[in-house]
Amino acid sequence: MNGNLIAWEKANIHVLSHVVHYGSSWFEGIRCYKTKKGSAIFQLQTHLERLYESTKIYRAEIPYSIDQLFDAVIKLIKANKLESCYIRLVVFRGFSELGVYPLKCPVETVIAVWEWGSYLGKDSIDNGIDIMTSSWRRFSGSTLPGMSKAGGNYMNAQLIKMEAIENGYAEGLVLDVNGNICEGSGENIFIVKKGVLYTPPLSSGILPGITRSVVQQLAFDEGIKIREENIPREFIYTADEVFFTGTAAEITPVKSVDRIRIANGKPGALTRLIQSRFFDITGNGNNTYQWLTWL
Ligand SMILES: Cc1ncc(COP(=O)(O)O)c(C=O)c1O
Numbered sequence: 001m002n003g004n005l006i007a008w009e010k011a012n013i014h015v016l017s018h019v020v021h022y023g024s025s026w027f028e029g030i031r032c033y034k035t036k037k038g039s040a041i042f043q044l045q046t047h048l049e050r051l052y053e054s055t056k057i058y059r060a061e062i063p064y065s066i067d068q069l070f071d072a073v074i075k076l077i078k079a080n081k082l083e084s085c086y087i088r089l090v091v092f093r094g095f096s097e098l099g100v101y102p103l104k105c106p107v108e109t110v111i112a113v114w115e116w117g118s119y120l121g122k123d124s125i126d127n128g129i130d131i132m133t134s135s136w137r138r139f140s141g142s143t144l145p146g147m148s149k150a151g152g153n154y155m156n157a158q159l160i161k162m163e164a165i166e167n168g169y170a171e172g173l174v175l176d177v178n179g180n181i182c183e184g185s186g187e188n189i190f191i192v193k194k195g196v197l198y199t200p201p202l203s204s205g206i207l208p209g210i211t212r213s214v215v216q217q218l219a220f221d222e223g224i225k226i227r228e229e230n231i232p233r234e235f236i237y238t239a240d241e242v243f244f245t246g247t248a249a250e251i252t253p254v255k256s257v258d259r260i261r262i263a264n265g266k267p268g269a270l271t272r273l274i275q276s277r278f279f280d281i282t283g284n285g286n287n288t289y290q291w292l293t294w295l
Pocket of ligand 1: 029
């Protein structure tokens with residue numbers, strides 16, 4: 001926390017910190033995998049670069065360099081003697097004086113690590129999940145910049161997630177302001193139709209997911225045709241395959257949307273192929289792409 005290794009119970013902030021009142025934080029979730037070749041952090045550099053971009057949009061300056069945070073993450077995992085873990089970096093505006101204007105508040109930086117399993121339930125990766133279209137919409141770029149992974153954005157995500165869970169679904173699919181398909185509450189979405197891999201563009205307000213870029217690269221290298229374009233809501237019901245991507249969700253197949261079954265309700269061949277390429281990296285430790293940082 002702010003450059004020091006401190007015990008879990010001492011990681012506290014003042015209740016009048018700017019972030020508590022106005023949602024002014026930016027964060028990253030990263031995974032460290034126990035691969036067959038040893039423990040490795042997936043896409044650490046890329047996550048740190050996104051954190052800097054998230055803060056820059058809001059004129060917040062992280063008082064550490066990317067290299068310093070890179071080293072701090074590794075040091076923290078080693079200090080906690082973890083072989084695999086979830087890594088949470090959060091940068092937020094602390095206390096100076098209360099009021100919306102944020103630029104007098106100090107920018108604080110915290111990294112935490114802990115053991116973590118599958119996000120969307122035990123068999124979700126193998127068998128897929130049931131999702132619903134949310135009655136909420138993702139905010140437009142003129143309301144909140146979706147490219148910034150800001151804490152305040154997750155008020156919207158909470159509404160989507162609560163509605164889905166309370167209605168018996170694993171996750172919600174949110175539409176953009178124009179009614180096109182956008183993403184999950186914490187995942188990007190991919191749709192396969194006639195062998196083409198579709199995903200919404202950044203202009204639909206999605207978070208530029210790192211797993212999304214990884215999947216696009218893996219698919220490209222498999223010779224799969226990729227299209228980034230606005231996708232009407234109804235396109236998903238007649239899809240051949242649907243899957244979510246994210247650091248937490250990894251590659252999670254979707255078996256139904258709004259109780260309409262996707263194809264035969266089983267993960268499709270292209271989803272399985274992308275999953276196997278992904279788990280070859282995070283499970284077997286294949287580092288051809290140099291996306292792994294060994295501990
Ligand atoms: C709203 C939202 N979309 C997409 C993602 C997936 O992004 P990534 O693959 O970088 O974890 C996340 C998770 O961070 C998210 O919170």
